[in-house]
Amino acid sequence: MALFLTKRFLQALFVVFAVTLLVAWAVRLSGDPAIMLTGGAGSVTEQDLVNIRNALGLNRPFHEQYLGFLYGLLHGDLGNSFVGGTPVTQLVAKALPATLMLAAAAIFVSIALAVPLGIRAAIKRGSAEDQAIRIASLAGLSFPNFWLALMMVLVFSILLKWLPPSGFDGPVSLILPAVTAGVINTAANVRLVRTSMLETLSAQYIMVARAKGLAERVVLYKHALRNSAIPLVTYVGIQFGNLVAGLVVIERVFNWPGMGSLAFDAVAGRDYPVLQGVVTVFAILIVSVNLLIDILYGLLDPRIRTE
Amino acid sequence: MASGVTGETILSVEDLTVEFPAPQGAVRVVDGLSFDLVAGKTLAVVGESGSGKSITALSILRLTDHLGARIPAGRLLFRRSAGGPIDLTRADDATIRTIRGNDIAMIFQEPMTSLNPVFTVGDQIAEAIVLHQGVDRREARARAQALCEKVRLPDAARLIDRHPHQLSGGMRQRVMIAMALSCQPRLLIADEPTTALDVTIQAQILATIRELQAEFGTTVIFITHDMGVVAEMADDVVVMRRGRKVEQGSVAEVFDAPKHPYTKALLAAVPKLGSMTGTALPALFPVLAVTEGLEPPPAAIAKAQAVHDTVSHEAPLLEVEGLTTRFTVERTVFGRPLRRVHAVEGVDFSLWPGETLALVGESGSGKSTIGKTVQQLLTPDAGCIRFEGRDYAAMSAAGKRRLKREIQYIFQDPFASLDPRKTIGYSLAEPMLHHGVVARGAAARDRVAELLRQVGLDRAHVDRYPHEFSGGQRQRVCIARALSVDPKLIIADESVASLDVSIRAQIINLLMELQQRRGLAYLFITHDMAVVERVSHRVAVMYLGQIVEIGSRAQVFETPYHPYTKKLIAAVPVPDPHRRVERGLVTGEIPSPIRRVDDPPRRARLVEVAPGHLVADAEVSAAA
Known part of the structure; x- marks a missing residue:
């Protein structure tokens, strides 16, 4: 297990490094920050643009810019925003907790919905209830997240007036964005839980557990679920990347002051340092979550622990 | 009580x-x-x-x-x-x-899958005790440990904190028994x-x-x-x-x-160890027709006496010398092997045309590895295999391809060895067309029909799919497929192990009849001693990758020398209620063939105790 985790850790470091390189290269394809900063005003001369580029360090060769970024990263400095000059670390420090809170809540929502629904569908396989869960999941899979977000706001904030439509104001304001982000993943997770539960429930040790006289609830939630949880945990790790990507849109719709909003504004403003910083932090986040999942495997499955 | x-x-x-x-x-x-x-x-x-x-x-x-x-x-x-x-x-x-x-408690068939992989065995035994006897967890745990001792599990105190995957099949079944007896049902x-x-x-x-x-x-x-x-x-x-x-x-x-005729047929089909004593050659099973209310036709009984003298002693068909196959199971961080499975360790034997050589042994003895190496499915680490005098190592690619036609393999599981999406006719014709045995079209169709007839199936079965057949019929199809390219050697790897007794007897008889008609040689890989006694001319007993005893069927079964051979023969249940043997409560496990690289196994030397009867000079020892 120790060897396995060491290997995974080294792999993770390499992934983060590769992502920073890719991002540094890709953001520079997105357009000229100098033009964006001047707002395309007619009075700006070519010389003004050159001056701006010089001031921002954009005229230096790519490898110099990249190595500079890397050097800063290793020293905990992600540079300053082109817009307003705030240090990127400060912006990230402000936005990250909001995003982590939203992501955690979304994962919680999706698992809390998917596990009971998936188990229900598995034990009622082929019934009308199974069909209903299947259709609902498929519908959930088919909604684009921005549409779902707007519908949620329309129904729960505007029609029913139960929840605030947007903003970052106490736990109540977390509900709508978390449910929206969570429901999208729930659909896939229900299918996954159903399939892996069906497989586990046909295993001999489930029959053995029943033959002991255990109540069906214990058989399902103790003996079967822990075995079925292994594929679910893997999948939640894979989903995490998608979830974070989805948050960019969802944070925008709900006006949530997180990393997604930060990234969105950075792209719009060609704010290279902010964008590079946000994507790097995302990469570290996603890689860490997957590393965490590798550790979780060992806790769930003793066969992996002793290998 | x-x-x-x-x-x-x-x-x-x-x-x-x-x-x-x-x-x-x-x-x-x-x-x-x-x-x-x-x-x-x-x-x-x-x-x-x-x-x-x-x-x-x-x-x-x-x-x-x-x-x-x-x-x-x-x-x-x-x-x-x-x-x-x-x-x-x-x-x-x-x-x-x-x-x-x-x-009422129950013990199930598959000890490998009967225990939940994520809980310790102690927890799984204690679960029923807590549930039915109303004791607390600490007390239940103590009782679980006592039960493990009762079913002769070694080192019970530590064992109850282990997980099922750390236990062998036999140990898991003991855990199941402990679990079943936990509330004294x-x-x-x-x-x-x-x-x-x-x-x-x-x-x-x-x-x-x-x-x-x-x-x-x-x-x-x-x-x-x-x-x-x-x-x-x-x-x-x-x-x-x-x-x-x-x-x-x-x-x-x-x-x-x-x-009842069915009971009679069932009993007739059971191979009885020792029933061949005094017979030098293999013999067919007396298969009785299982038609309700009908007496068995006399022909079936007569057929049972037919014995096999099919061996030709001119030149060996297959010679294996010093065959060694190892698999690395653990490596160091730098990729150097640390521990290896010594699947086959310096094995020598030869097989003559028309002969059946049985390779017997328990799980991990290396018998299937030998079969797969002879069929070129695995590459040996050392040793030499010759087929009709031609060395595998010196063969051209074309020679190796031809060898794949001359040697055919029949696997254990007839369900998994036929493509479920192809008709039987396709599966039978494919190897013939591939090896160019027969031309496409009418000739191939006739040939497929003929093969089906030979293995006792109807030619109308040609367009059916594997799922439309029973297990025994599928194994017949697999045999027909092996025969389709006119092989000289068939490797039957536990080919009858998954079949019912009456079907098993029929399939073995079919293999023996084909041997008589075509002069086929068989390398018969099995763990079933009673079947071996029926079918084989010679027997090689394998233990931890080495042959510990090899000789004619009569030599090995009637005068076994090696302690392991004796143990193996004694362990076979005798289908005769008047001959119950009292066995002591032995608890030995089959040792593991996994060893550290710096600790190679001792190779036993084979000593001739009678003409053609070779026995290892010492017990093959397991890794420490």
Whole structure:
């Protein structure tokens, strides 16, 4: 297990490094920050643009810019925003907790919905209830997240007036964005839980557990679920990347002051340092979550622990 | 004492019927079954696949509910230690749950999958104790440990904190027995508890069950297809076929004077170890026609005497010298091998045209690795294989391709070795067309029809798919496919292990008839000593990757020299209730062939004790 985790850790470091390189290269394809900063005003001369580029360090060769970024990263400095000059670390420090809170809540929502629904569908396989869960999941899979977000706001904030439509104001304001982000993943997770539960429930040790006289609830939630949880945990790790990507849109719709909003504004403003910083932090986040999942495997499955 | 008065009926099965609902109408898997179970006795329920014996066992615990089955008729009257009889078919779920694991416990067939991989064995044993005996976890744990000692599990104190994957199959089955006995049930149902185990381990488990039964006075229902196990374990026998009881009686009555033709056929098909003593050559099984109410045709009996003198001693067909195959299982961080499986370690043997050489041994002995190496599915680490004098290592690519035609392999699982999306005709024609044995078109079709006829199938079967055939028929198709390219050697790797006894006898007879007609040589890989005694000219006994004894069939079975050969022969259950052997409670495990790189195994030297009879000069030792 120790060897396995060491290997995974080294792999993770390499992934983060590769992502920073890719991002540094890709953001520079997105357009000229100098033009964006001047707002395309007619009075700006070519010389003004050159001056701006010089001031921002954009005229230096790519490898110099990249190595500079890397050097800063290793020293905990992600540079300053082109817009307003705030240090990127400060912006990230402000936005990250909001995003982590939203992501955690979304994962919680999706698992809390998917596990009971998936188990229900598995034990009622082929019934009308199974069909209903299947259709609902498929519908959930088919909604684009921005549409779902707007519908949620329309129904729960505007029609029913139960929840605030947007903003970052106490736990109540977390509900709508978390449910929206969570429901999208729930659909896939229900299918996954159903399939892996069906497989586990046909295993001999489930029959053995029943033959002991255990109540069906214990058989399902103790003996079967822990075995079925292994594929679910893997999948939640894979989903995490998608979830974070989805948050960019969802944070925008709900006006949530997180990393997604930060990234969105950075792209719009060609704010290279902010964008590079946000994507790097995302990469570290996603890689860490997957590393965490590798550790979780060992806790769930003793066969992996002793290998 | 868990049981009450001996002689009391603790379970009455009355007209039990079990059905699986299906769109075309319910499928009846148990049909009007009745028997009484007397306290303290062992009842064997015997039958082949599809006889309904396992469903009967599951229905007693109402576990059939979870398989979607229904019990539309019949009663299961069970007498608990106190109170009147309960009809298990009508009892509510809560009552059933207090009976399961408490009054009636069950041991299942597959020890490898019977334990939950994510919990320790101690927790799994303690679970039923906490549930039914109302003790706290600490006390339950202490009892679990005592039970592990009772079923002869070594180092019980540490073992209860281990997980199932750290235990061998035999140890897991002991854990299952400990779990089943944890609440001292009145009735223990054992559903094929030793079928998946090696024969020496089977002997140990059977002895353990018998000893515990004597100690606790438990009544046992023993579900099995193995007549040898029946003869060794049962007081009474119920024979089932297609969901119905065809015969019932004491074990002596059923073995000595079977009444129903099916029972007769079943007993005739059972290979009996020692029945070939004094015969030098292999002989066919006396297969009786299993047509209800009909006496077996005399031809079947006559055929049984036909023996095989098919061996040609001019030049060996296959020579294997110093064959060594190892697999690395653990490497250092830098990729250097650290521990290896010594699957095959310096094996020498030769095989003559028309001869059957049996490779026998238990799991991990390396017998399949030899087969796969000869078929070029694995590359050996050292050693030399020659086919008709041609060295594998010196062969051209074309030569190796031709070899794949001259040597054919029949695998254990006929379900997995045919492509489910291709017709039988396609599967049979493909190797012939590939090797250019026959031209496409009418010639190929005729040839396929002829092959089907040879293995006892109808030519109309050509357009059918594998799922339309039974296991025995599929294995016939696999044999036909092997024959299609006119091989000289067929490697049969546990080819009959998954088949029912009566089907197994037919398939073995088919293989022997084909040998006589075509002069085929067989490398017969199996763990079944009684089958080996029937089919082989010569036998090689393998242990931990080495041959410990090799000789003619008569030499190995009648005058075994090596202690392992003797142990193996002694462990085979004898299908004769009058010849029960008392076995001591041995607990030895089959040692692991995994060793550290710096600790190579000692290679035993083979010494000739009689012409052609070679025995290892010492016991092959396991890794420390």
